[in-house]
Amino acid sequence: MPGLMFDSDEPAVLLSLACAGCRIATYADLVTPAILAAAGHRLVVIDRGSGDPHGVATVADIEPGCLTVAEGAAKIRQWIAARRPYPTAYHDRAVQGEVTAALAGERYYTWDATLDGTMRVPGVNLAAIQIAPSAVVGFHADLSVVWDDSWHPQSGGPSPAAITAVRLAAGLVAAANGALGHAVTGLLHAVRRPGIPVRRVRGRDQQAGREEQQRQVHRLLYRPVNRSGLPAAGPPRRDVPKVGPQPVGRHGRRAGHSRYQRNHRER
Numbered sequence: 001m002p003g004l005m006f007d008s009d010e011p012a013v014l015l016s017l018a019c020a021g022c023r024i025a026t027y028a029d030l031v032t033p034a035i036l037a038a039a040g041h042r043l044v045v046i047d048r049g050s051g052d053p054h055g056v057a058t059v060a061d062i063e064p065g066c067l068t069v070a071e072g073a074a075k076i077r078q079w080i081a082a083r084r085p086y087p088t089a090y091h092d093r094a095v096q097g098e099v100t101a102a103l104a105g106e107r108y109y110t111w112d113a114t115l116d117g118t119m120r121v122p123g124v125n126l127a128a129i130q131i132a133p134s135a136v137v138g139f140h141a142d143l144s145v146v147w148d149d150s151w152h153p154q155s156g157g158p159s160p161a162a163i164t165a166v167r168l169a170a171g172l173v174a175a176a177n178g179a180l181g182h183a184v185t186g187l188l189h190a191v192r193r194p195g196i197p198v199r200r201v202r203g204r205d206q207q208a209g210r211e212e213q214q215r216q217v218h219r220l221l222y223r224p225v226n227r228s229g230l231p232a233a234g235p236p237r238r239d240v241p242k243v244g245p246q247p248v249g250r251h252g253r254r255a256g257h258s259r260y261q262r263n264h265r266e267r
Helices: 033-042 069-081 093-102 160-192 205-221 259-266
Strands: 003-007 023-027 043-047 059-061 088-092 109-113 128-132 142-146
Touching: 003 043, 023 033, 033 043, 059 069, 069 088, 069 093, 088 093, 093 109
Parallel strands: 003 023, 023 043, 043 059, 059 088, 088 109, 109 128
Antiparallel strands: 003 142, 128 142
């Protein structure tokens, strides 16, 4: 299965989240024990002719300013003799024939460079091909497509067990978010209507339910509040208005109306 690889001369970039789950490659003279530990099997190490102090390079960088074709071929032959895994020649299309001739009879991998978006080279069995420079990628690293899954196979991303664990965790988070959403909705309703239970009543209970809610509203409104603006504990104040049905007088009107009001209406 094809994969992606980023290579850079700034190892910190390769260890960032932008390159997570992909193969990463850097130069042998920049590698430290800390980088080796952090990158693990994702790391592909390149020898550009500046030394390989930890003896972990598997790619010969054959290009101007680094290794010549002869130097690169010599290193690859040494790695093959020492049985170092995945001996690889990195070069561009211009020297493809020279490299093939210099390594005739040897089994090695080819990492070609085009940097122009070309993803295949006719007649070449590619392990990887470098297709985009950092200016296209958007950060300080070049991008390659890895065609041969057997080339540094343990560096091709998370294992099936890790993928299963992530999917399981994602499912648990989704379920938790659903329960959290219901809880938040309930809290919002409670904040908007504090202390007022929602009752759905029918028939004879409807009037009683409405009066009970009115009494709770008035108890809430006329109760002293504390510093945070919430109702204080304790009984409501004595100036709570009467709520619910009031006594009816002999003239069919609510008790408590003044004589002037009754006389005024009778006129």
